[in-house]
Each structure stands twice: as structure tokens, then as C-alpha cells.
Amino acid sequence: MNRPGAVFGMPRDVLMLLSAAALMSAAGNIFSSIMPDFLHNVLHVSGEVRGMLEMPRELPGFLQVLFLSLLAGMARTRATALTMAVSVVSFLGLALLGGSFPFFVAFMILWSAGMHTFVPLRDALAMDLASGDRRGVILGNVGASRSLGLIMGTALVTITTETLGVGFSGAFIAGAIVLAAGTVFCLAIRHPAGRKPEGPPVRFVVKRKYRLYYILAVLFGARKQIFLTFAPWLLVSSYGQTASGLALAMGISAGLGLFSKPLFGSLIDKFGEKRVLTWESLLVAAMCIGYAIAPGLLGPVAAVFVLYGLYVLDELLFSLAMARTTYLSRIAECREDIVPTLGLGGTFDHAISMTVPAAAGLLWAGAGPPSVFLLAAVVALVNLFFVRRMEPGC
Numbered sequence: 001m002n003r004p005g006a007v008f009g010m011p012r013d014v015l016m017l018l019s020a021a022a023l024m025s026a027a028g029n030i031f032s033s034i035m036p037d038f039l040h041n042v043l044h045v046s047g048e049v050r051g052m053l054e055m056p057r058e059l060p061g062f063l064q065v066l067f068l069s070l071l072a073g074m075a076r077t078r079a080t081a082l083t084m085a086v087s088v089v090s091f092l093g094l095a096l097l098g099g100s101f102p103f104f105v106a107f108m109i110l111w112s113a114g115m116h117t118f119v120p121l122r123d124a125l126a127m128d129l130a131s132g133d134r135r136g137v138i139l140g141n142v143g144a145s146r147s148l149g150l151i152m153g154t155a156l157v158t159i160t161t162e163t164l165g166v167g168f169s170g171a172f173i174a175g176a177i178v179l180a181a182g183t184v185f186c187l188a189i190r191h192p193a194g195r196k197p198e199g200p201p202v203r204f205v206v207k208r209k210y211r212l213y214y215i216l217a218v219l220f221g222a223r224k225q226i227f228l229t230f231a232p233w234l235l236v237s238s239y240g241q242t243a244s245g246l247a248l249a250m251g252i253s254a255g256l257g258l259f260s261k262p263l264f265g266s267l268i269d270k271f272g273e274k275r276v277l278t279w280e281s282l283l284v285a286a287m288c289i290g291y292a293i294a295p296g297l298l299g300p301v302a303a304v305f306v307l308y309g310l311y312v313l314d315e316l317l318f319s320l321a322m323a324r325t326t327y328l329s330r331i332a333e334c335r336e337d338i339v340p341t342l343g344l345g346g347t348f349d350h351a352i353s354m355t356v357p358a359a360a361g362l363l364w365a366g367a368g369p370p371s372v373f374l375l376a377a378v379v380a381l382v383n384l385f386f387v388r389r390m391e392p393g394c
Contacts, residue, residue: 014129014138016189020084021122021142022149023182027087027175028115029153029254031094033247034161034168035108036236042168043101054229054357056105060113061350067117068343076128076339080121081186087114088179095172116350120342123325125189127338139322140265146319147257152178154251162244210341212390213328214348216277219383220321221349222356223284226376229357231291231311234369238295239304249308253315261319273327274390280320281384287313288377292370327390 039045045053060067071079090111097103123139130138156178160170235241268276287310294306325342332338360372 013189016185017125018145020182020185022145023178024118025146025149026153026178029150029250030157030171030175033157034171036232037242038168040236050233052358055354056109057112058350058353061116062347062354064116064346065343068339076121076125077186077189081183083114083118084179084183084186087111088176091172091176095169124339127329136265136268136326140262143261143319144258147254150254151251154247157247158244213345215386216324217345217349218352219379221352223376223379225353225357226360227314230372235307249311253312257316260316264320268323268326272392273323274392276323277387280317281380281387284317285377285380288373292373
């Protein structure tokens with residue numbers, strides 16, 4: 001029998017949050033799928049400029065702790081809705097004015113601000129809604145909803161660019177529509193009883209106890225951004241792949257993620273973050289080495305097949321970032337520390353994300369694409385060194 005307030009056997013507020021997360025993810029897939037193709041074939045930017053663009057794109061992530069501090073006095077449900085509303089404006093701007101490089105950069109930054117602020121608020125709200133000690137399970141469900149959103153985004157890119165032929169502007173308008181729906185879902189969430197903070201809002205937290213979390217955030221930012229920036233760029237610039245192909249790969253990974261992400265969440269609860277992140281570090285290192293050597297060892301058709309396979313694997317492994325969040329939640333001295341610490345971790349993450357791609361773009365131009373992915377593999381192994389210093393959770 002369903003509990004009062006449950007929909008399809010799931011608590012109503014959890015369902016609202018999962019729906020909003022799915023719609024934000026759909027918009028993210030639209031942007032990520034279109035961006036390499038748009039930059040290469042519409043704005044005609046070079047590889048060096050592509051790397052440099054990550055600095056303004058990741059600037060809002062660097063300022064994440066500031067944005068979260070400004071929202072600290074607002075209910076998390078309303079703050080989350082506000083981030084989605086900002087994202088609606090960004091997609092409308094990209095649709096109407098994105099053909100101009102300065103306007104593209106401006107609305108890209110606005111989109112980045114909404115998305116980067118949404119993520120820690122979403123995860124904190126999910127853990128507020130979690131029952132008992134099941135942080136991994138609910139974040140796994142958030143990951144599954146994100147995968148569902150990626151499938152939706154894939155469908156929207158395909159329909160708008162291939163079936164309807166309305167081009168990039170039509171895809172951005174579709175993204176604005178789903179983000180508007182997500183805003184409504186966020187406003188419908190009721191904050192859990194007994195979970196509202198007392199006293200003045202906590203805006204900034206810097207504690208020695210969380211130093212390992214900060215280090216892992218920095219290393220994650222470096223590895224993540226190298227791969228997110230240059231894996232699709234290699235497929236577009238060297239193998240002629242398009243937005244629809246990248247969206248299809250993301251859609252495949254999303255289909256797999258519907259099952260793998262809840263499983264990952266359960267594994268985190270069962271085995272602890274240390275063991276799960278150890279395997280993640282090893283797999284990421286192997287994946288990056290594969291991206292470095294596949295183009296030189298394989299013919300064009302086989303290389304594209306392998307590179308897309310590794311691209312899908314990276315999306316699945318990316319969801320294990322939830323283990324860092326549950327680790328912080330487990331060691332936090334109080335609940336009010338979580339959002340500002342997630343924000344500071346995001347700032348450290350993006351301080352690296354802003355600078356590493358620019359340097360990697362120069363490395364790409366000077367030493368060739370394999371050197372960039374070998375650098376990412378080294379970062380993954382350094383991450384492994386620090387993961388092994390985590391306190392076991394089980």
C-alpha cells in the first residue's frame with residue numbers, strides 16, 4: 001500500500017526532486033551535445049580557443065561557494081527553483097543570440113551559473129529527503145533520474161536537429177521548455193519537517209576535518225575537465241562526429257545509468273566510499289590510457305567505436321562523484337556544514353577546471369592529443385593515492 005503523499009510508491013517530494021533533476025540533466029545533455037559541433041562548425045573556433053573557453057564556462061563553478069552563500073538564507077526548494085529559472089533565461093538567450101560569439105559566451109556563463117549552483121542544492125535536498133542512513137541509495141536514484149534526463153535530452157537533440165531540421169536554436173528552445181517545467185517541480189517540493197536550520201544561515205565553512213574532501217574535489221576537477229573537454233573534441237575534430245552522434249552516445253550511457261547508478265548508490269552504502277572510489281580511480285586511469293592509445297593503434301572505424309565506448313564508460317563513472325558527497329555527509333560535524341562545504345569543494349574543483357583545460361589545449365597543440373589523456377591518467381592515479389587515505393565507512 002502506498003504511503004500518504006506517495007506517488008507510484010515513492011514519496012511525493014522525492015518524486016518532484018527526481019523529476020527536476022531529470023529535466024536539468026536533459027538540458028545539460030542538449031548543451032553538451034551541441035556545444036562541440038556548434039563551436040567547430042558555426043563559430044569556427046580552434047582547439048586552443050576551445051580549451052580557453054573552459055575558463056569562462058567554469059568561472060561560475062569557481063564562484064559556487066559565493067552563489068550558495070548568497071542563497072543561504074533562502075529555503076532550499078526555492079533556491080533550487082531559482083537556479084532552474086536562471087537556466088531558462090540562458091537557453092532562450094542561446095537560442096536567439098548564440099550565433100554571435102560574445103553572446104554565446106555570455107549565455108554559456110549564465111547557463112553554467114544556474115547548473116553549477118543547482119547541483120549541490122539538489123544533492124543536499126536529496127539527503128534531507130533520505131530516510132535513515134540511505135544517502136547512497138537516494139543519490140543513486142538522483143543519478144538514475146539524471147540518466148533518464150540524458151535520454152530525454154538525446155531525443156530532443158535528435159528530433160530538433162535531425163527530424164524537424166530546426167537546428168541548434170530549436171534545440172535550445174526545447175531545453176528552455178524542459179527547464180521551465182523543472183522550475184515548477186522544484187517549487188512543488190515541501191521541505192522535510194524537522195530539517196529546517198535554526199539560527200542564522202551558515203554561509204562559509206572551512207575546517208581542517210574536511211581537508212581530504214577538498215583534495216579529492218581538486219583532483220576530480222582536473223581529471224573530469226580534461227576528459228569532458230577533449231574527449232568529445234577529439235571525436236568532432238579528428239573523426240568528424242556531430243552533435244547527434246555525441247547525444248546518442250550520451251543516451252546509451254544514460255540507458256545503462258538507469259540501472260548502474262542506483263546500484264552504485266547501494267554499493268556505496270554497503271561497502272563504503274573508500275572501496276568504491278578506489279575502483280573508480282583505477283578504471284578512470286585505464287579509460288584515459290585507452291583514449292590516448294586507441295587512435296594510434298586502430299583504424300578510423302574501430303577507433304571511433306572504442307572512443308565512443310570509453311566516452312560512455314566515463315559518463316557511468318562520473319556518477320560515482322556521489323561517493324564524495326556521501327563521504328562528506330558521513331564525516332560532517334553538523335548538517336548545516338554540508339551545503340557550504342559542497343560549495344567550497346565545488347570552488348576548489350572549478351579553480352582547477354578553469355585552468356587545466358587551457359593548459360591542456362596548449363599541450364594538445366604542442367605534443368598532440370595522446371599527451372592530454374595521459375595527463376588525465378596521471379591525475380587519476382594521484383587521486384587513488386588520496387582515496388586510500390579515506391576513513392573506511394563500513
